[in-house]
Amino acid sequence: MKLAILGPLSRSYEEIRVIEEAAKVFSSTSYFAIPQINVEIRKGNFALTYKNKDLMNYEVIYPRIPRTYKKFGATILSLLQQGGAQLPITPESLVLSHNKFLTLLLLQERDIPVPETYMAVKRETLEHALEKLDYPLVMKLIYGSKGAGVMFADSKQSAVSVMDALERFNEPIFVEEFIKNKGEDVRLYIVGGRVISSMKRVAKEGEMRSNIGIGGVGEKYEPTHEEKRMALKSAKVLEMDICGIDIMHGPNGPVVIEANVNAQFQGLEKADSKNVAGEIVKYLRRQGAFWRS
Numbered sequence: 001m002k003l004a005i006l007g008p009l010s011r012s013y014e015e016i017r018v019i020e021e022a023a024k025v026f027s028s029t030s031y032f033a034i035p036q037i038n039v040e041i042r043k044g045n046f047a048l049t050y051k052n053k054d055l056m057n058y059e060v061i062y063p064r065i066p067r068t069y070k071k072f073g074a075t076i077l078s079l080l081q082q083g084g085a086q087l088p089i090t091p092e093s094l095v096l097s098h099n100k101f102l103t104l105l106l107l108q109e110r111d112i113p114v115p116e117t118y119m120a121v122k123r124e125t126l127e128h129a130l131e132k133l134d135y136p137l138v139m140k141l142i143y144g145s146k147g148a149g150v151m152f153a154d155s156k157q158s159a160v161s162v163m164d165a166l167e168r169f170n171e172p173i174f175v176e177e178f179i180k181n182k183g184e185d186v187r188l189y190i191v192g193g194r195v196i197s198s199m200k201r202v203a204k205e206g207e208m209r210s211n212i213g214i215g216g217v218g219e220k221y222e223p224t225h226e227e228k229r230m231a232l233k234s235a236k237v238l239e240m241d242i243c244g245i246d247i248m249h250g251p252n253g254p255v256v257i258e259a260n261v262n263a264q265f266q267g268l269e270k271a272d273s274k275n276v277a278g279e280i281v282k283y284l285r286r287q288g289a290f291w292r293s
């Protein structure tokens with residue numbers, strides 16, 4: 001059985017680890033960089049090629065499509081789907097999960113607790129949120145990741161100046177209730193309807209964002225029943241068989257703050273001593289056998 005991984009031009013730790021583990025269970029593993037994929041519409045048919053290789057020949061596909069290629073990536077996934085491939089990440093879920101606001105909207109519609117959230121393109125339309133929310137409040141870039149794009153404002157005055165800058169750059173203004181805690185959150189890694197690894201992340205001294213890439217420290221953590229239930233339901237609602245769900249605990253209980261379609265797992269493998277890449281590959285292999293049977 002052959003595996004195709006679709007990802008960015010330069011491979012991250014995660015892609016390299018999945019390729020390494022895949023070599024143990026797949027007859028062949030190929031890595032396709034999205035910008036080198038070519039789509040053609042031909043008479044009565046279409047083709048999806050990468051340097052003369054036909055992408056439709058792969059039984060199992062693992063998409064790790066970065067935000068920059070979200071739209072083209074979704075097109076590729078749709079074509080693969082039309083060709084009969086079952087995907088752990090659907091084209092719709094790729095687009096949705098790269099948009100923090102739409103993700104939270106869908107989760108709350110399905111009764112999963114999320115922070116109170118507002119979005120607008122003009123600051124003056126958010127005046128009521130600035131009056132209502134406690135400070136600090138959180139502002140985010142809709143497509144931010146790795147902590148970059150998350151901003152905190154201690155007062156209405158500083159929130160207004162950040163919002164004016166966002167408005168100037170034509171960026172949607174995304175405002176969120178600040179979840180009061182010590183700068184900790186919990187990451188649950190889901191593969192095929194199971195929590196296969198988890199950790200608590202603690203922000204470094206003087207920092208409110210707990211992302212590992214900006215100094216947060218991952219610790220081994222056994223999730224509660226409630227956290228597992230929320231994370232599994234989130235993955236299901238968002239139609240992602242493989243993903244990382246982030247949960248924060250505030251005074252009103254746990255809330256899902258983010259769903260990561262291309263979740264990193266280097267910090268997680270270190271904190272939790274689990275073979276996350278191995279679990280992903282085993283799942284893809286099992287599903288491949290099931291889909292093709």
Ligand SMILES: Nc1ncnc2c1ncn2[C@@H]1O[C@H](COP(=O)(O)OP(=O)(O)O)[C@@H](O)[C@H]1O
Pocket residue numbers: 115138140144145146147148149150176177178179180183184185203208209210211246257258
């Ligand atoms: N509403 C919030 N209240 C308090 N802290 C937050 C909130 N949202 C995010 N954070 C902190 O910022 C970090 C990054 O936020 P997140 O939305 O996950 O963005 P990214 O995609 O950049 O990881 C979180 O891990 C958490 O530590």
Ligand SMILES: [Mg+2]
Pocket residue numbers: 146147211246258
């Ligand atoms: Mg995050």
